[in-house]
């Protein structure tokens with residue numbers, strides 16, 4: 001009978017054997033790499049030596065081209081081999097650190113014996129190339145490990161479903177050639193390993209979760225059929241983690257056709273980009289593109305406007321309640337983010353198709369040469385059944401042609417005479433040679449009118465140079481006055497009346513309109529106007545969509561409005577979409593995930609859509625989850641992962657001096673207990689600055705602001721909305737008083753802030769405590785006087 005000890009010994013000696021194989025393979029690969037690298041270098045150095053360059057006649061030219069092509073092909077083949085070998089070496093080096101983390105024994109129906117399947121972060125074949133010593137965690141068979149306890153099980157392959165019996169499921173923690181721990185599990189992925197992983201301290205960068213992916217997370221990762229995959233998950237339920245593993249999975253599954261740069265992740269802020277940037281390289285994959293929605297907008301708006309950042313908008317939402325225009329602005333934000341406003345923009349384009357387009361005057365040397373009015377008349381004289389973008393295209397060609405004529409007339413103007421006098425010798429030389437070239441064969445013959453001909457050439461060139469910027473502008477359709485077209489919607493009440501009935505317009509429309517106009521005066525585009533503005537531009541000029549992108553991921557999906565969803569979908573028409581969010585963390589008052597998503601869902605057939613709910617939360621200890629889930633509606637549904645810890649504390653302080661000394665003492669104590677990442681979370685930037693000023697004189701603490709792009713450990717002060725998506729060993733809520741967090745729109749912000757804590761959560765308040773806490777049960781936290 002085999003004992004546990006025997007099993008351990010057997011596994012241990014297998015680890016040693018596999019590592020020997022890895023070492024051996026790596027040695028050979030290093031030699032190969034050296035060799036191929038040598039090849040590449042020498043081909044590059046002697047590239048031209050081996051090419052016969054001869055341009056005497058057409059056939060020689062063709063031969064030269066063929067010889068260059070041959071050399072280039074050889075070079076790129078060698079470079080490809082190098083990259084392949086390099087990637088393989090990287091995988092082996094990773095496996096050297098820890099060859100595998102799991103084993104399953106699976107007996108396929110009809111087979112006599114169970115196959116032992118060891119799972120790691122890459123695959124490894126034995127020397128004969130017959131048997132897998134390690135399976136990549138993304139291989140079809142590996143999904144058994146994540147999906148089933150021992151017993152009947154099945155997995156999908158591209159050729160169909162394979163069923164059988166799972167006889168054993170074993171987990172390992174292996175470092176180098178040592179098995180540190182090993183246990184057999186009954187349930188899907190045993191709690192033991194997960195507890196161990198989750199009990200660790202926060203890293204300054206996110207970790208990969210391959211060894212402990214949970215069954216419902218695996219559904220997200222391996223989903224292949226949905227065009228729209230929506231994940232609604234509690235705070236800390238592993239949405240971001242699952243999304244990143246999904247990227248790694250897709251890159252593996254479709255490795256022949258899908259590149260990392262064909263995947264885009266919309267992330268909440270630049271710091272988050274840094275936080276998640278190591279997960280994919282750790283798994284041997286390249287990072288996908290990452291972009292914040294604001295960067296995405298700014299890229300499309302080019303230089304015309306700077307887009308107001310969403311954080312400024314949030315600050316406004318949470319701190320400008322007393323301003324006179326507050327209600328109108330909020331209503332405006334809400335309206336401009338809605339599907340109703342999208343419908344207005346569509347109708348506005350129909351309206352503009354008949355009347356109302358604005359064009360800019362074109363000036364040359366401070367003189368108007370083609371008026372906006374002329375362009376408008378020309379536009380509306382065109383066949384009205386043509387689409388607006390088509391007609392704009394025709395107007396563009398018409399303007400360019402007119403510019404050519406105008407340029408010709410300019411040649412006789414005095415400014416040209418003057419400018420010609422100032423030309424360099426090189427210009428004259430150019431004209432001389434150009435003339436010769438144009439004459440071709442008779443180049444030796446000097447004609448008596450050469451002087452005039454050269455001068456004419458110079459004049460034409462000079463005028464052309466002066467018209468270049470203008471032509472460029474026209475080609476970029478800048479003659480269309482988009483700003484005025486957009487503002488007209490707010491200026492001219494009659495248009496809006498025509499576009500939507502009284503009931504459809506928000507009650508405060510007049511104030512929204514005047515507030516919008518005053519905001520659009522500068523070159524800062526309000527956040528809520530940027531998307532409709534760009535959409536309008538696309539509808540008038542023709543959209544330049546991105547068909548290269550195959551997968552778009554939207555993290556913190558609850559913070560995107562219906563209009564933004566629509567716009568993203570339109571910009572990436574060939575892309576599948578994965579949206580991850582938590583409507584309980586919808587901190588922008590104007591959005592609300594269900595709204596935006598419901599609009600989206602309507603655009604997809606049911607069979608193309610999947611919604612997965614993650615109810616289990618892994619980030620925080622059980623006491624923290626039991627405390628925080630009371631702040632939100634339906635919070636009881638959130639299931640804490642069973643990890644013990646201290647109850648959150650709530651401390652009353654009488655004044656700011658006490659607040660600061662208590663927090664300083666708390667941070668020191670946490671540091672003594674070994675916690676490294678400690679965040680003092682504030683409601684706004686203003687509060688963060690104040691808190692930082694108070695604390696920085698007594699201990700080393702950094703202030704995080706919206707431009708911070710690197711996520712580091714240590715003690716920090718951070719506004720709640722920037723802490724989205726990230727986590728800390730310990731969280732201190734700087735001011736949990738009722739005057740900070742009591743209104744409905746502050747509830748989710750408060751919840752988001754508190755759920756950033758992994759191991760410890762401490763709240764401080766002056767005067768009265770936030771009702772979100774007083775409504776929670778007394779025994780879910782410890783009161784400190």
Ligand SMILES: Nc1ncnc2c1ncn2[C@@H]1O[C@H](COP(=O)(O)OP(=O)(O)OP(=O)(O)O)[C@@H](O)[C@H]1O
Pocket residue numbers: 194197198207209212213214217233234235236237238239240241242582618619724725726727755
């Ligand atoms: N299967 C898992 N195995 C190990 N750790 C996990 C697993 N799932 C989640 N975690 C851990 O739980 C924490 C929270 O995960 P993640 O940030 O992905 O959650 P989230 O749903 O995106 O959270 P939030 O919405 O609050 O930002 C991370 O530390 C992550 O490593």
